[in-house]
Amino acid sequence: MAALCRQAPRHIVAPAPKVKAAGLTPFAHADYAPGRRFYFLDHDRIEFEIVSYAPRAG
Structure with a gap:
């Protein structure tokens, strides 16, 4: 899992501040x-995944 934990990709960053x-x-x-994608746990410890299927630039 540590290999997946890196800086957030550009297009998926917008929801993270919310x-x-x-x-x-x-x-x-x-x-x-x-x-x-990124993940978070809500206050009840339920895991959510936020995914962007937008085409990659370049």
Whole structure:
């Protein structure tokens, strides 16, 4: 899992501040097929995954 924890890909960063503002902690930012993603746990410890399937630039 440590290999997946790196800087958040550009297109998926926008929701992360909203997650943080809700008092939650985004983790495991990754960029691999089929898209860029990060995860967070809600206040009940339920895991959510945020994924962007937007085409990669370049």
